[in-house]
Structures are given as structure tokens and as C-alpha cells.
Amino acid sequence: MTPVSRKIPATVITGFLGAGKTTLLRHVIAQAGGRRIAVIVNEFGETGVDGDLLRGCGAACDDDSIVELANGCLCCTVADDFVPTMEALIDRPNPPDHILIETSGLALPKPLLKAFDWPGVRNRVTVDGVIAVIDGPAAATGRFADDPTAVAAQAAEDPSLDHDNPLAEVFGDQVNAADLILLNKADLLDAAGRAAAEAAIRAAGPRRPPLIETRECRIDPAVLLGLGAAAEDDLAARPSHHDAEDGAHEHNDFESFTVPLPPAADPEALAARLARVAADYGVLRMKGFVAVADKPLRLLVQGVGSRFRHQYERPWAPGEERQGRLVVIGETGLDRAGILAALTA
Structure with a gap:
């Protein structure tokens, strides 16, 4: 057992769909420097993709070090999934030196942080830091609210504003739980876009964590690990839209399903078709693998x-x-039949 005097640090990586969380994990693992790092990956939906991506990042990513919890957001399945997983990791003969936890893009971080107060976890693990990865171009275009300008103005007048848009709630809760924000894909932003993205982040709530711009989440792990935040001890400083509900939220705001894809002849044509389907049907996020005719390599999309x-x-x-x-993945009410027909035609 790990001595009480030496708690295992855990870093929670949160962020909206497609922001770059898995890419960040791959970079950190690849630069582990001999440290034993365990990874817990949580996905929203029935098919795990992120865990498969991590297992492909080299010798540092052995199967025993990666735990994938699919089909259930950790913020809603703490007792059933998260706590037993943590206990199994720290009870190993050689427990990890650091634990990385990638939340679902739809997850609220605060209920997960509260789980570190559970008796079997609190004396042995501490939340070293919460990292929020933000998609710069998406934030710059107000993807997290119906009218980002109006929301920002109202937030300035009323910091306790309760957003009605579930995407805005998720974004705000992730930002306000963070000890560090990575504004990712900064290379796709001009000066005006960068200013708009930062304004959207700052309008999300009162917390003001440091912000670092990244490209493909490339950052020295020394910047992320060793923050010593002990986030489980200052939850009151990390406001949530759902504090009055003890962190609960309804995942019937979102839905996901899996589509089998036949081999593609042309990756560019496939990506263009996926983009059209996403625009036509209001899809938030797509991710997966496909075979390409006459190619021995698997294509990640x-x-x-x-x-x-x-x-x-x-x-x-x-x-x-x-x-x-x-x-x-999208908001509830996706036209599954239409999307399936459009993708497999």
C-alpha cells in the first residue's frame, strides 16, 4: 500500500469534444521519462476509440497501464466505475507514479473531483491538477452558446447566471474546474480569433486559471505535472452550474451511436462526405477508423x-x-436513420 505521507498525484484532463485531450495524453505518455503512468480513459458512447489510440503510441502505452471506461460518464458512475478502478490501480504491487484521467468530452469535472474524497481514495491519491483543453477555433466562433456575445454581457452583469444551453454549461464547468487551460489549435487562429477564444473562456465564469496556447497539444509534461493543486480540498473555488444539484446533470441532452463504415477509396472524399453529413444533421463530433482500399494502414478520422x-x-x-x-455524437434528437443512410450510401 502507498504510504499516507506520499499520495499518488492524479491529473484530470477535461475539455469539450475534439479539443485534443487524447493527443495530449499521447504526448505526455511518450515523454514519461521512466515514470510509471497509469491512464483512465472515459468515453461517452458505446464504442471506445480513445483507448485504442493510446495503445498505439508505443512501448510506454502497455495494456496494463490503460483502463478504458466506456458506456458511462464518470461523473455519473463514480461509485460503480471510478472508485473501484482507482482502488485497483493503487493496490498494485508497483502502483503508478502518476495517474492521468481523461474525462468524456461531455463530462462535468466537479463530481469526479468530489470522488477523491471517498475513504478508499482520499488518503492515497491527490488531484495534482485539472487541465482543460479548449478547441481554439470552436471557442472563437461561439460554439458553446446560442449567442456568445449576449451570454458574455449577461455573465459580466450576473456571475451566477445559469446557462440554458447544455453545451455552454459543459464548457463553463470544465473551464471553472481547471488549474490550467490549454488553448489548443492556436495555429488556426488569427489575432482576432485568439482574442475571441480567450473572451469566451473568460466569460465562462469567475475562475481565472493560467492559459497557454498550444498546437496539437504539444507541451512539456513538466508544465502539466507537479502542479500540487490538491483540487479535492478547494472545491468551493471551482463553481459549477449544477452545484445546487450536487453536480448532477442529464445526459439525455446528448446521444451517441456507432456506424460501421465500408472501406474507403479516397480519404479526402470520405472526409468531405463526413463534413457534409455533420453540417446537414447538426452532428457535434465524429471519430473512428476506416480501411482504405489497397492500403495496409488504418485511417483515423x-x-x-x-x-x-x-x-x-x-x-x-x-x-x-x-x-x-x-x-x-450530438445533442438529443439526431436523425440516426438519415445519418446512417448518408454515411453508408
């Missing part, structure tokens, strides 16, 4: 709104079925 990127991620394993799959 990721999109936020109608903005997509793709890259060959790893070779298909011997005997692995070359079956593509795509997770589609």
Missing part, C-alpha cells in the same frame, strides 16, 4: 462540427477484421 482531419494511424494487425467504425 476525427471531426468537430464540419471540420475534419485524417491520418494513417497504424497497420492493421494480422487477422484483424478491416471493418471501419465511426462514433457519432
